[in-house]
Amino acid sequence: MLIVKDLSIERLEKRIFENINLSLSPGNITILKGKNGSGKTTLLKAILNLLEPSFGSIYWKGKLLKKNLYDFYNNVTYIADTTSSLRKLTIKDNIYIWKKFFISNINDAQIETALKTLKLDNYLNKKVGTLSFGETKKLEFLRLIMENKKVWILDEPLSNLDEDSIELMKQTFEDHCSKEGSIIFSSHQNPGIYVTEEINL
Amino acid sequence: MNLLNKIFFFYYREYKLNMSGIQDILTNIIFFFISIFIFIFSIGPDKETISFIGVGILWTLLLLSSTLSLRKFYQDDFENGNLLIIHLNGFSFGFISILKTFSHFLFVQVPFLLSIPIACILLNIANDKLFYLFASFSIGSLILSCLGSISSSMNLMNQRNFLLGSVVVMIFSVPVIIFSVGIINMEESFNSLINILFGILLIVFAINPWASGLCLKLSLENN
Amino acid sequence: MKFLVNPSKFNEMADYLFRPLLILSIILFAIGLLFSFYLSPDDYQQGSTVRIMYVHVPSAWLALLTYAIMTLYSILALAFRIPFGFIFNTAVAPIGAVFTLICIISGSLWGKPMWGTWWVWDARLTSVAILFIIYLIIIFMNLSFENRVVREKVVAIFILIGSVNLPIVKFSVDWWNTLHQPATISKLSKPNIDPSMMTPLIIMTFAFILIGIAIAILRIKTEIISRKSYLS
Numbered sequence: 118m119l120i121v122k123d124l125s126i127e128r129l130e131k132r133i134f135e136n137i138n139l140s141l142s143p144g145n146i147t148i149l150k151g152k153n154g155s156g157k158t159t160l161l162k163a164i165l166n167l168l169e170p171s172f173g174s175i176y177w178k179g180k181l182l183k184k185n186l187y188d189f190y191n192n193v194t195y196i197a198d199t200t201s202s203l204r205k206l207t208i209k210d211n212i213y214i215w216k217k218f219f220i221s222n223i224n225d226a227q228i229e230t231a232l233k234t235l236k237l238d239n240y241l242n243k244k245v246g247t248l249s250f251g252e253t254k255k256l257e258f259l260r261l262i263m264e265n266k267k268v269w270i271l272d273e274p275l276s277n278l279d280e281d282s283i284e285l286m287k288q289t290f291e292d293h294c295s296k297e298g299s300i301i302f303s304s305h306q307n308p309g310i311y312v313t314e315e316i317n318l
Numbered sequence: 319m320n321l322l323n324k325i326f327f328f329y330y331r332e333y334k335l336n337m338s339g340i341q342d343i344l345t346n347i348i349f350f351f352i353s354i355f356i357f358i359f360s361i362g363p364d365k366e367t368i369s370f371i372g373v374g375i376l377w378t379l380l381l382l383s384s385t386l387s388l389r390k391f392y393q394d395d396f397e398n399g400n401l402l403i404i405h406l407n408g409f410s411f412g413f414i415s416i417l418k419t420f421s422h423f424l425f426v427q428v429p430f431l432l433s434i435p436i437a438c439i440l441l442n443i444a445n446d447k448l449f450y451l452f453a454s455f456s457i458g459s460l461i462l463s464c465l466g467s468i469s470s471s472m473n474l475m476n477q478r479n480f481l482l483g484s485v486v487v488m489i490f491s492v493p494v495i496i497f498s499v500g501i502i503n504m505e506e507s508f509n510s511l512i513n514i515l516f517g518i519l520l521i522v523f524a525i526n527p528w529a530s531g532l533c534l535k536l537s538l539e540n541n
Numbered sequence: 542m543k544f545l546v547n548p549s550k551f552n553e554m555a556d557y558l559f560r561p562l563l564i565l566s567i568i569l570f571a572i573g574l575l576f577s578f579y580l581s582p583d584d585y586q587q588g589s590t591v592r593i594m595y596v597h598v599p600s601a602w603l604a605l606l607t608y609a610i611m612t613l614y615s616i617l618a619l620a621f622r623i624p625f626g627f628i629f630n631t632a633v634a635p636i637g638a639v640f641t642l643i644c645i646i647s648g649s650l651w652g653k654p655m656w657g658t659w660w661v662w663d664a665r666l667t668s669v670a671i672l673f674i675i676y677l678i679i680i681f682m683n684l685s686f687e688n689r690v691v692r693e694k695v696v697a698i699f700i701l702i703g704s705v706n707l708p709i710v711k712f713s714v715d716w717w718n719t720l721h722q723p724a725t726i727s728k729l730s731k732p733n734i735d736p737s738m739m740t741p742l743i744i745m746t747f748a749f750i751l752i753g754i755a756i757a758i759l760r761i762k763t764e765i766i767s768r769k770s771y772l773s
Contacts, residue, residue, distance in 0.1 A: 128540075129689060165406070168539055190406050201399040203331075205338040214334065217327040219407065220320060468702070472682075472695045479685035482678065486699070489674055492667075529698050536695065540688045 118142055118299065119164070119268065124173035126159055133159055134318050137173075141268070141301060144294045146311065149303040151318030157303035158198075160318065161272055164301070165195055192267040194260075196274065200253040201260070204246035208237065208256065211245060212263070221263045231262050234285065251277055258289065269293065271302035283308055324407065328417055329424075335394075336425040342387065343426065347433055350383040354440055365442055372441035373451065373502045377495055380430055380455065384462055385484040387426055391470035392418065392534070402538060411534045412527030419460075419467045419526060427459035447502055454498035457515045461494050462487065464522040471533035475540065493518060546617065546625050548765050555758045562758070566751035573748045576741035584738075593651040595741050599749040600643040604672065605710060607637035607753070612704040615697040627693035628768070630700060631683055632760035636753060638676035645669060656720065664713035665721035672710055675703045 118141055125135035133156040141147055149157045162168045164175060166182055166189075175182040177189045202211045212228060215221070232238040235255045245253060254277055261269060275283060287310050290300055307315075336343065357375050361367060395401045404414055434455065438448055469486035476482060494515070501511045544554040577595035584591035611630050618626025648666070649659040660666065679696055686692030714723040734742070 162539070167402075167535075187408065190408055193406065195402065195406055197399045197402065199397065199399045201403055203335060203400070204398070206334055210334055214327060214331050218324060218331065220323060472699065475688055475691040475695075476682075476686050478687075479681060482681060482685060485674075485678060489671060489678065490702070492671065525702060529702060532698060533695060536691050540691050 118178060120176040121164065122174050122176070124160070124163060124175065125171050126156065126163055126168065127171040128159070135172075137316065137318075139301075139314070139316060141299045141314075143267070143297040143299055145313045146290060146294060146300045146302075147314040147316065148307055148310070148312045149301065149316050149318060150305065150307070151303075152305065155318040157318060158272055161195070161270055161301070161303060164270065165193070193270060194264045194266045194268070195270045196257050196261060196272060198273045198276070200245070200250075200257065202245045202253060202256045205244065207242050207244055208248075209241050211256070212259070215260055215263050219264050221265055223263050223265055228259075228263065231259055235259060251279065251282065254278060255282065258286070262289075267298050269298065269300045269302070271300065273304060274302050275304050275308065286310075321408075324409070325417065328404070328409075329421065332421040332425065342390070343429055346383050346387055346426065347429055349386060350379055350430065350433065351437070351440075353379045353383070354437060358440075369442035369444070372438075372443045373447070374499055376434070376437055376441060376443070376451070377455075377458075377499055380459075381462065381488065381491055381495065384427060384430060384459065385466065385487050388466045388470045388483050388487065389480060391422060391466055392474055393470070396474050396534075396537065396541075401534065405538075410531065412531035415467050415471065415527050415530035415534065419463045422466060423460055423463045427463060431455060431459065450502045450505060450508065453512060454501045454515065457512070457519055458494045458498045461515075461519050461522050462491060464519075464526040465490050467526055468529045468533075471530040471537070474533065474537040546623050548625055548628065551625070552762060552765065555762055559755060559758050562751055562755045566748055566755055569744055569748035569751060573741055573744035576744060581737055581741050582735075587655060590651055590654050591738070593647050594738075595745045597644060597647040597651060598742060599746040600640045600647065601669070602746065603749050603753055604637055604641040604644055604669070605707060607633060607640060608672065608676075608700075608704065608707060611637070611700050612707070615700045619694070619697050619701070627697065628761060628764050630679075630696055631693065632764040633757050634676060634679045634683065636756055636760070638673065638680060640749075640753070641669065641673040641676055645673060661720050663720045664717040665710070668706060668710040668713050672706055675706060679703075 119139075120141075121137055121139040124137040124139075126133050137160060139147060149160060151157050159168065163170050166175075166186060177185045182189060202208075203214075206214075216223070216228075229238070232241075235258065237252065237255060237259070240248065240252070245256065248256070258274075261271075275286065278286070290310060293300060354375070357379070358368060361371075392401065395404075401414065405411060409417070431452070434451060435448065438445075438451070443451070465487045466483075469483040472486065473480070473483040497511050497514050497518070501508055501515070504511070544550040573595070577592050581592070581595075583589050611633060614626035614629045616626075617623045618630070645666075648669075652661065653659055679700060682696050682699060683692065686695065714721055
């Protein structure tokens with residue numbers, strides 16, 4: 118589906134990385150490994166067409182990504198390392214706004230079970246700003262489930278999570294792969310998640 | 319249909335955000351009224367003088383207090399990544415800037431519009447001038463919103479000099495002030511002046527998606 | 542003409558041009574000042590204060606010209622992705638600001654004896670003051686962004702938007718009835734200025750242009766070098 122060919126990126130005329138090759142087909146998990154500042158986020162941004170690659174090209178479903186951008190955006194969820202839930206609103210409001218804005222086909226019962234597994238069901242009427250960092254991170258994964266898209270692009274999803282949550286993440290990743298979804302995520306270490314491709318930056 | 323739905327819930331989201339922080343909007347209004355008080359104290363409570371220069375004071379203070387909240391125009395959405403999420407859901411940056419401009423108009427400028435009659439009482443402005451004031455401010459504030467969108471998107475990556483955004487808005491709002499105060503003081507040429515204001519609005523409205531969209535894209539690229 | 546868009550070609554050309562330009566501009570300044578102070582007649586109305594014009598008018602023209610060229614380079618840089626445009630904008634903005642400042646100060650020195658006040662809120666004066674503030678904002682923007690890529694593009698966009706002020710400055714004396722006198726020298730009609738005053742004005746204009754180019758060359762070269770050292 119998604120093919121990255123000989124991608125190189127220069128920022129301020131400094132080469133960040135060169136000749137990255139990557140191909141993602143349904144059911145695959147790709148991990149981007151690298152130290153801080155090795156350009157993991159930059160590569161993810163290039164895949165999302167936010168950055169102009171200096172050399173190389175990216176293809177989506179056989180066409181150049183730029184020509185097929187609308188279809189790509191309809192099939193992708195991106196989670197950055199910031200908390201995107203609105204801090205002034207309660208979890209309930211956040212979920213409602215996401216559900217309507219993404220025109221999600223997830224029903225309320227599914228959301229409730231997801232909330233229960235993430236252990237967030239007691240905080241429904243609490244404002245997001247009062248939650249701890251790990252809990253807001255879990256809320257991000259709830260968005261992942263609600264958007265219900267094919268390709269997940271995750272930037273440092275495993276940082277700041279306890280072991281139970283990492284176990285939960287593994288489960289979620291496997292579920293998604295069995296439903297023909299595919300995942301790219303960046304991390305500086307791999308805590309035993311089954312990956313089909315590993316890219317070292 | 320999808321698009322309309324998304325636009326509606328974009329505004330629902332803005333509404334929720336602004337209502338949860340309604341004290342910010344009210345603080346703007348309070349700033350506006352307190353600066354009117356201070357102006358009157360510094361000039362002296364002479365009725366003739368106040369009603370003579372009242373319109374100019376009103377417009378200046380409206381401009382100043384609406385540039386106060388510019389900092390938050392894109393900053394929150396930019397920092398928590400919502401701008402990117404909205405973009406990935408099929409809105410181009412130019413379109414986001416148009417939506418945001420109208421949101422700023424609705425939630426920041428309209429409260430000022432509603433508080434104008436009270437300010438008119440305080441400043442002894444005659445009732446028959448109220449209509450002209452409303453007409454000029456409803457167009458002028460849309461221009462100010464567009465300018466605010468441009469300047470605050472320019473200053474997203476500017477971590478040091480927060481005031482620069484307000485300065486950019488104020489330097490370009492000089493013609494707006496000239497023509498809209500002119501409307502109120504020269505009622506016989508109302509039609510021609512309001513047409514000039516409309517012209518400025520159309521120009522700014524055309525520039526806004528291009529400039530803000532480009533700046534938003536730049537900031538997200540290099541964040 | 543490639544040296545106008547290519548940094549390394551510009552460097553070669555600059556090494557070649559800089560010294561003759563500097564010498565020529567000093568000579569022209571000497572001749573021009575001699576003419577404007579001793580060899581030109583007093584005006585029958587304005588008396589000796591007319592000599593301020595020989596500094597005022599060239600600096601005003603150059604303030605506008607600098608901004609116009611910056612606008613051109615911003616278009617080149619944004620639309621055709623020529624990075625030399627960004628270098629040019631960063632380097633030249635302070636020069637334009639100084640020209641505008643000279644114009645404003647000499648103008649108000651002239652205004653005190655002639656109009657009886659340092660400053661009038663007249664369309665021409667106000668629009669030139671706004672031009673000066675726009676120059677200042679460009680300089681401050683150049684100083685206050687941390688990321689270079691964002692900074693140069695944002696400044697270019699700002700220069701493009703600010704260029705609406707140029708026609709307002711130019712035509713303000715025609716559009717509004719102002720205290721400031723309308724242009725005496727225009728391309729379309731025969732100039733209504735005496736040749737004895739025309740000569741020093743033209744000499745001074747060329748001297749200003751040459752000194753402007755010389756300083757611009759210096760600043761652009763510094764900018765290119767600072768970028769190179771920043772990269773490595």
